[in-house]
Amino acid sequence: MPDFPRRPSTGITVIIVGAGFAGISAAIECDRKGHKPIILEKAETIEEITRFGDIISFDPNGARNFERWPGVIEAMQKVARQTSWLDLYHWRGEFITRQSFAEEKNWGPRINGHRGELYSIIYQHAVDRGIDIRLGQRVTDYFEDDSRAGVVVNGEDMFADVVIAAEGVRSRGRKIVLGFDDKPKSSGYAVYRSWFPGHHIKNNPMLKHLVAQDTHSGWVGPDLHFLASSLKGGQEFNWVFTHVDDGNIEESWQFPGKVEDCLKYVEGWAPIVQEIVKSTPKGGRLIDHKLVFRDPLPTFISPKARIALIGDAAHPFLPTSIQGASQSIEDGVVLAACLEQAGKSKIDVGVRAFEKIRYERVHKAQATGVKTREKWHKANWDKIREDPEAIHLTREAWLLDFDAEEDCYRRFGEVVRAVEGAKAKL
Template sequence: MVSPTQHPPSGIKVIIVGAGFGGITAAIECHNKGHDVLLLEAFPELKILGDVISLGPNAGRIIERWGGGSVARELHPITHNNKELVMHRFDGPVVTRTPVTGLVFGSPAFNGHRGELHRCFFAFAQQQGIKIRLGARVVEYFEDADKAGVVLENGERLEADVVVGADGVKSQARALVLGYDDKPRSSGYAIWRTWFTTEELAKDPLTKFFSEGDTHNGWIGPDVHFLAATLKNGRDVSWVCTHTDEKDIEESYSFPGKIEDVLKVVGDWDPVVVKLVKMTPEENMVDWKLVYRDPLPTWISKGARICILGDAAHPFLPTSIQGASQAMEDGVVLACTLFCAGKSRVPLGVRAYERIRYERCRRAQLMGETVRDKWHKADFDNLMSSEDNMRAMDLPHPPWLFWHDAEKHALDVFPQVAKDIEAGKFGTEDIGLQTGVLRRDENGTVVVGNRDFEQPTGEELVQGLVKEQLTAEL
């Protein structure tokens, strides 16, 4: 049942809005399950944009199944093939060395240039014969009892059995699903990010090592962390610096980055960091504001014929290193639940998708928040005083996250999830309220509610992450 070459036609017509990693994965997986797919993308042409993106082993498991492994083989030479992540204190001393996951979790991770990886995904979707329309900007979503659809900017009206909003953090579909416009707010952080060749770095003794092979180094300091990676055997370098930022994010999340601003934050750090920043072409830098949204009460419309996935449903912090991976899992699970439900029960398939994905995504989101806080709020004066203190700074590799097979899990649990939904076991409240992740305060406002779900935090969670890392290595 898992990942056949191609299922027979299911009769289910799916419109997917947004051709990012989540949208393309949903299109490929829905096509694989026999659904009739139309993928809409607002941009008129595909451009190789962006910088580094990380796809964990849980996403690698999905990619390995595409084209009999052909997509994975295509990605390998253009992705990061380092041996370890070396974490430093901000002034230079090595805190910890974390071996890369490799095949510890049964599948590879793929970390590389966002645009280059996206081009491979897009080309594979085209090879599969998936209908893709570029320059198709959606301005309206609608649904009734037996169908859903979109209206394009040119006035064209398109209908399907289900519409998937994979349209990112500024999602229009989310407003229809929620019944109100959910405004983003600043997370209190932003990242400077860039990507360029190591040609000039190779000429300086301090930075020459970046050009001598694939490397991954991080530096952590008070409310700041800096990660630098080289790939393609040291030919390209990417670095990101997460820092505090309270600027307004209503109009735009992305601005040109300035070297002088970065140096105000890390100018007295390890000389390697300072030199790397100074040698960065400023025209390649972006200042990206990290927006935050509280967990949504639901990801599906009242009629359960429209749903959202990926950043539209659950934006992730970069420290989770799971945003794209979880979006890909969303696409896989939705394809499976629609397949299992069948054309006559499409709303059941959509509801099962939300039920299967909601709490797992929230748990992964929380890990990102915890990693950021443990790096930014560490006791830097005593960081080097014990093995436990240093080991706690490892980037976690929890088995529950990386061993997960989204397709197999969805197929395994669907019968019981569907039975419970049809029996009304989960009530009529939106899923965030059903699970206790959210609650309503005395004014009826939805707020993050179940502190038991949010726990453990602080030192208890850090120690738990250390134990999970040790378990993974065993």
């Protein structure tokens, strides 16, 4: 087994519930920082995690962390989309602008690829590090006291110094953190998502240019935006569109979508958009994913600061933020670094510092998703024709040119003083 660089052992034991991107990344970061993580994942096999999902994006603030995991970014780059731009069109078909991301290279790598493929690379890295990943482990409850935290898993109690709840948008850990069971709400939006081999459209005169090489295009209209892209030199093709939804919040990635339902939403849209939808192969992957929204949580940590929520359990993101996955990686990076610096005797201080460092940044990042959606869905086309860049995705340095680990190490002392000051006033 390769010997990866690790900080000296801290003796801190960490139970991580959920092996999604948030959980598996937090485990890798805990291992790097000298803690002892154990992952408990309810799925019986890794295929249960990798077989769902399609295009997923890591912006530089998320993807730069993969560079610290030997071999991971190189493996991801081989399967990721090779574009550094987005072509944007009016919903009736007029080309408006090409937004280039080339200048962001200095901020770190961008990775856009198939969720299952990218996940498998991270998972394999965790296995190579020797991380204890236990599948078929369903956590049903959480508890804590002043000296430890624990979970009930498959009916048995299990203890550690810290528990990280990374079980996604339907988290049970939220209950102990909040003190009540909050219900997910409809965001009022849903997403149709499809992924299929590029050869299905490579002889279609209207669509073949979309798979002649890797491409990335978006059509923007009232209450809807439609994105299509191809990867691996056009061998893989995918499209997604976010649309207003009736408020049914069945959160399922497996809910099948129907081409005829999708077509109703894009009636009157550019012929190319309708052709893309019509070309979705029968038996191909097409799902209707209802976007769940949750009110921002007042806190990410439990009363005794032994349990922390991370990833979608703490903060579901709208796809228009392009930040859900990246922020879930930042969470694990910061939590592992805070625990390292606080040490085993001051776990609660480390967990409180984690929340202080993350809280404001996460909520600011969440707000960008609403901003982009409004900018696109309520576009003023006369103004945009005068200034096409007005329709560009907002790409801000505070969010994307950001190293969560470096920031945490730099600010930890100051944050701890604030945390301990607040504790002393209680």
